[in-house]
Amino acid sequence: MYEIIEKEELGATIKLIKIHAPLVAGKALAGQFVILRIHDEGERVPVTIADFDREKGTITCVFQEVGRTTRELGTFKEGECLRDFVGPLGMPSHIENYGRVACVGGGVGVAPVYPIARALKEAGNEVISIIGARTKDLIFWEDRMGAASSELLVATDDGSYARKGFVTDLLKEVIEDKGIDLCLAIGPLPMMRAVCGLTKNYGIKTVVSLNSLMVDGTGMCGCCRVTVGGETRFSCVDGPEFDGHQVDFAELARRSTIYKDQEKISLERYEEKGPQPHRCRCGGEE
Numbered sequence: 001m002y003e004i005i006e007k008e009e010l011g012a013t014i015k016l017i018k019i020h021a022p023l024v025a026g027k028a029l030a031g032q033f034v035i036l037r038i039h040d041e042g043e044r045v046p047v048t049i050a051d052f053d054r055e056k057g058t059i060t061c062v063f064q065e066v067g068r069t070t071r072e073l074g075t076f077k078e079g080e081c082l083r084d085f086v087g088p089l090g091m092p093s094h095i096e097n098y099g100r101v102a103c104v105g106g107g108v109g110v111a112p113v114y115p116i117a118r119a120l121k122e123a124g125n126e127v128i129s130i131i132g133a134r135t136k137d138l139i140f141w142e143d144r145m146g147a148a149s150s151e152l153l154v155a156t157d158d159g160s161y162a163r164k165g166f167v168t169d170l171l172k173e174v175i176e177d178k179g180i181d182l183c184l185a186i187g188p189l190p191m192m193r194a195v196c197g198l199t200k201n202y203g204i205k206t207v208v209s210l211n212s213l214m215v216d217g218t219g220m221c222g223c224c225r226v227t228v229g230g231e232t233r234f235s236c237v238d239g240p241e242f243d244g245h246q247v248d249f250a251e252l253a254r255r256s257t258i259y260k261d262q263e264k265i266s267l268e269r270y271e272e273k274g275p276q277p278h279r280c281r282c283g284g285e286e
């Protein structure tokens, strides 16, 4: 059982949980993820490692409530436990001194960008981070991102905070003002696709982290397959980071909606029945 030792609301639907998982924390690196189950009957949910503390044995995850499981996870309190917490999974980010790097995070994608930006800065890069969200309520970790970056730029789609516009508007300005040697982008698929469309015009290498549907997370089921440079790759073991200019985003977008009807039914059932009462066996609600 994996105890939630800290919980924080970062926005209306965005929550942070810090989990005691010393074996995972001991090996975690920026860019990797975990797969968790909230109780015995829970589905397997991949979530990126947003931070880790090897000494305290903790992993921090930030998630957005989008469906049945993330909604129920959002009701967990400090002291309650997760059933499974498997990781670290996936390949870590490739960290080296590239020169000037733009780290672009959209929505909840800011959380996975954070440890990568920090590692890139520690490796000697000038890190210009650009974070954005639809509206002010969905902006979080401005302080952390500021500390992990040489410069931080913020945008909201509706102009309710900082610059009005998309992260791609700010990225274009940075490219034209200063130039960049590498771009890292994590966020919703349309955002990553738009970033790649922009950087391709300037010939700037761009790394994206793909949230393809996953089941086992160990390369056995094939659920997470994506086409990269015309070849089939498994996001869970070959990724989740790939060369964004090689990713078939149209196929990825199609595949990520294939269970839409079942997800809707599952959420409706959850809304009728509410959270499972039996979920925690170690100190929280029985």
Ligand SMILES: Cc1cc2nc3c(=O)[nH]c(=O)nc-3n(C[C@H](O)[C@H](O)[C@H](O)COP(=O)(O)OP(=O)(O)OC[C@H]3O[C@@H](n4cnc5c(N)ncnc54)[C@H](O)[C@@H]3O)c2cc1C
Pocket (backbone or CB within 6 Å): 033, 044, 045, 046, 047, 048, 049, 061, 062, 063, 064, 065, 066, 067, 068, 069, 070, 071, 108, 111, 112, 210, 211, 212, 213, 214, 215, 240, 256, 257, 260, 263, 264, 267
């Ligand atoms: C490597 C990886 C890292 C991720 N990191 C984060 C993170 O740090 N924070 C965060 O909020 N979300 C993250 N996600 C997405 C997260 O896994 C889904 O939001 C979650 O599984 C949704 O489950 P649900 O039951 O709440 O919603 P559902 O109603 O089941 O699904 C809602 C949407 O979430 C996506 N999704 C559903 N099941 C899966 C699955 N098994 N694998 C991947 N996507 C799925 C689909 O696009 C779906 O339409 C990550 C996904 C991957 C693959």
Ligand code: FES
Pocket (backbone or CB within 6 Å): 213, 214, 215, 216, 217, 218, 219, 220, 221, 222, 223, 224, 225, 234, 235, 236, 237
């Ligand atoms: S999730 Fe099964 S192969 Fe990647």
